[in-house]
Amino acid sequence: MQFSRANWKRLRLTGDQRNVCYPHSLQFYLEPPSESISLIEFESLAIDRVKLLKAVENLGVSYVKGTEPYQSKLESEIRRLKFSFRESLENEYEPRRKDHISHFILRLAYCQSEDLRRWFIQQEMDLLRFRFSILPKDKIQNFLKDSHLHFEAISDDEKKLREPEILAS
Helix, strand or coil: CECCCCCHHHHCCCCHHHHHHCCCCCCCCCCCCCCECCHHHHHHHHHHHHHHHHHHHHHHHHCCCCCHHHHHHHHHHHHHCCCCCCCCCCCCHHHHHHHHHHHHHHHHHCCCCHHHHHHHHHHHHHHHHHHHHCCCHHHHHHHHHHCCCCCCCCCHHHHHHHHHHHHHC
């Protein structure tokens, strides 16, 4: 990552070009960010991501993951920190950009030890699980397709038949 902001104004994307960079609020972070950012923005993004992951951790301890109180508190925390989490919202480029860059910053910072790495991965998995759970069904299919994950939906009869196995997993 470069830390100069000199060319940033020239690199700002508009309209449909923004959707090409981040078509979904949910990301697998397959490509590292390639734009230049200032050191101040770097620090700010890192701090906000740590706050978000700490909130994920604290809420996971205080509430049962997946319950309504957990979901609503986590959603309000994500909204407060201005991260992306809903597909249907307008002007999502900046929150998605923030999400993408801050993930990679902490990925670098938390690779220093096995304990830090384990903590980081656990919080990111919980965050991914939450974001995936609130995606509309049509957006799930789009996300899976764009992420090159090819799955076929099973019928309701198949779900009922395999429900014990699904719940056990």
